[in-house]
Amino acid sequence: MANYWLVKSEPGCYSIDTLENEPDQITSWDGVRNYQARNFMRDEMKLGDKVLFYHSVTNPSIVGICEVVRESYPDHTAWNPEDDHFDPKSTVDNPRWFMVDVKFVEKLPRALSLKELRQIPGLERMELLRKGSRLSVMPVDKNEFDIICNLAKEQA
DNA sequence: GCCAACGTTGGC
DNA sequence: GCCAACGTTGGC
Numbered sequence: 001m002a003n004y005w006l007v008k009s010e011p012g013c014y015s016i017d018t019l020e021n022e023p024d025q026i027t028s029w030d031g032v033r034n035y036q037a038r039n040f041m042r043d044e045m046k047l048g049d050k051v052l053f054y055h056s057v058t059n060p061s062i063v064g065i066c067e068v069v070r071e072s073y074p075d076h077t078a079w080n081p082e083d084d085h086f087d088p089k090s091t092v093d094n095p096r097w098f099m100v101d102v103k104f105v106e107k108l109p110r111a112l113s114l115k116e117l118r119q120i121p122g123l124e125r126m127e128l129l130r131k132g133s134r135l136s137v138m139p140v141d142k143n144e145f146d147i148i149c150n151l152a153k154e155q156a
Numbered sequence: 157g158c159c160a161a162c163g164t165t166g167g168c
Numbered sequence: 169g170c171c172a173a174c175g176t177t178g179g180c
Contacts, residue, residue: 010178034163057178114179132161134177 004140005045006052006062006128007102016053016064016107025104026069029137030077031085033097037137042072042098044139051102052140052148054128061111062148070101108152122147 007029009015019027032038045051045068053064074095078087090096117123127138 008178036163060179132178134162136177 003044003046003049004052004142004145005040005049005068006054006138006140007066008054008056008136010057011055012058015055016104019053019064019066019102019104020107022104026101028070028075028099028101030075030099032075032099032136033078033085033087034134034136037135038098040137040139041100045071045100045137047071050105050145052145055111059111060114062108062117062152063111064107065105065149066102067105068100069103072098072100075099108149110152110155112148112152116151117148120147120151 011017014027019025029041032041047068047070049068051066051068052062053066054060054062074092075085075090075097077083077085078090078095078097079092080086081088085097087096114129117126118129123129123144126140126144127133127135128140
C-alpha cells in the first residue's frame, strides 16, 4: 500500500524542471536538516510512494509528482565541510541525517497555487496549509492526493 | 522587505 | 528541565 508525501523546494534552488532534466530524472533529496522531516524520510518513505512536488516562496504551488526509488540512506552532504548543509555532528559511523532518492513522474497539467488549495473542500486539514507550517517533508492523505490530482486535470 | 511561526541552542 | 535569545522558513 503506497503512502503519499509532499516535499518542498524553492524553485530557485531546485525545481521540478531541474528534476525532470536530471540525466535519469532522479535526485537524492539531500540537505534536509529538520528532525521531523528526517524521520519521515528515514523511517516511513517506501519504494514506490508518490510524492507531490511543491515550489515554495516564488509562486507557492504544487507543480508535479515524483516517486521514491530508493529508501533512506545517510545524507553524505552532512559530512562535507564544503557543503552548505555540513553538520560536524553527523559522522560516517553515526550519521544524523538521511535522505531518499526520488524520480520525476510528471508535471501536473497546471500548477495549483496555495491560494487555490486553501479553498478546496477536503484539503482543510493538509499539513501544507496549516498556518506557520514549515515542514519540508510531510505526509499527505490518499484522499488529499486524489483531490489534488483531479483538480489539476480540471480546467487544465 | 516585513514579520509571524517555528525549531534549536545554551545558560541557568 | 525551563525558557529567552536567536536563526530560519516562507507567505504576503
